[in-house]
């Protein structure tokens with residue numbers, strides 16, 4: 001699993017970082033920053049999915 | 065004061081957002097509209113407005129910023145003779161800005177409110193919560209809204225702006241004049257003017273006696289394309305910090321206190337499980353979302369079958385969206401570890417709350433500090449709790465005993 005963020009839709013709710021702080025953080029504007037480039041470790045997949053399900057802008061893209 | 069308002073004939077065609085029972089508890093009304101054949105209600109009161117109640121509709125409206133503009137964002141029209149938004153050239157950027165200016169209006173303040181930037185206010189917020197609790201802890205009773213919640217955001221913002229704390233009561237009065245008592249047009253006008261004059265004097269003072277490390281000075285020294293930002297922008301942002309940062313957050317803290325006073329099981333859960341806090345705060349913000357904004361329709365358009373006209377006001381009922389059963393299972397229930405929570409308490413789209421990380425911090429610290437010192441408490445009498453509503457919903461008096 002890999003994750004990315006559509007920065008055009010991200011408006012900095014930070015719900016992703018609340019749900020999966022290991023995977024998502026914040027840039028200097030408070031918008032999302034993906035902390036794990038490449039494959040998400042298996043034990044964090046659940047949290048990453050939860051982040052996706054909590055983003056009000058549907059800006060998180062999960063690819064398997 | 066006797067209430068002279070006309071009784072509401074139907075929520076679908078005659079809602080009144082300032083009607084006292086709706087102010088105290090708007091959720092049954094939202095639900096009635098949401099589950100009717102027409103989930104976007106209409107009223108002719110206060111010069112008319114539309115009220116969408118479904119999550120999907122509210123979010124769709126927020127995304128269409130070219131049609132649903134932010135040139136007027138208050139739920140009531142301005143006093144006669146006064147333009148929407150700006151007052152004497154001073155608006156409240158970025159909340160009252162539309163693209164293209166909105167972009168830089170927002171961009172400039174975002175770094176101040178990023179999670180890593182607001183973290184530095186945690187300790188001072190905790191200290192001020194403790195100082196408030198010191199005042200009443202020995203009495204065994206307190207007003208969780210008026211003695212506690214109400215004092216927290218105004219002090220945090222004063223500290224950020226770099227203005228004296230003794231302005232607290234004055235600021236609170238002005239903010240209520242603009243946001244809560246907005247049916248009193250004269251008071252609203254006076255309050256807005258007072259805010260602008262106050263910050264104008266603060267700016268003048270900083271020109272003579274430059275300072276560092278306060279937001280007003282930082283704003284004054286900000287440059288866009290090699291030029292200092294206009295004074296209207298500086299005053300506008302200061303104005304916004306008061307009107308967007310104070311009433312909103314204090315209402316959220318108040319509602320959370322009101323909830324916790326009635327739910328020992330939730331207090332226990334939070335005491336026993338530290339990991340619960342992040343989702344718990346989001347869930348409480350979802351259920352008690354305090355803020356409703358407005359949009360002005362730019363051109364005639366049919367939205368979900370509603371014939372909206374250029375100039376019409378649309379109320380962005382984020383609190384209604386947050387309780388839509390199509391989006392949230394058991395929407396009226398507080399589930400502190402709710403898994404899926406795309407709540408829009410802070411709005412949606414380009415105007416989404418810039419101060420949300422600060423707001424979350426304040427709500428969390430206020431509740432943590434209270435629970436650490438007053439783990440058990442309850443309402444003195446549920447019937448005596450009073451509420452504000454319309455634009456911002458939250459308790460104004462909420463007596464608890466412990």
Ligand code: HEM
Pocket residue numbers: 134137157158159160170221304305308309310312313316353354355357358380382408409410411412414415416417418419420422423424
């Ligand atoms: C629980 C507390 C708060 C809630 C529920 C809240 C809610 C909102 C909402 C719903 C919006 C969207 C407005 C729209 O769509 O027109 C908004 C915008 C905004 N809020 Fe908050 N707010 C809170 C606290 C704060 C604080 C503490 C600050 C700063 C000190 C702040 C600053 C702003 C700003 C600057 C905007 C405008 C953003 C833009 O237009 O780009 N808010 N807020």
Ligand code: SF4
Pocket residue numbers: 005009010011012013014015016017024030031032054055056057058059060
């Ligand atoms: S939750 Fe969505 S909109 Fe918010 S910061 Fe994360 S990706 Fe961006």
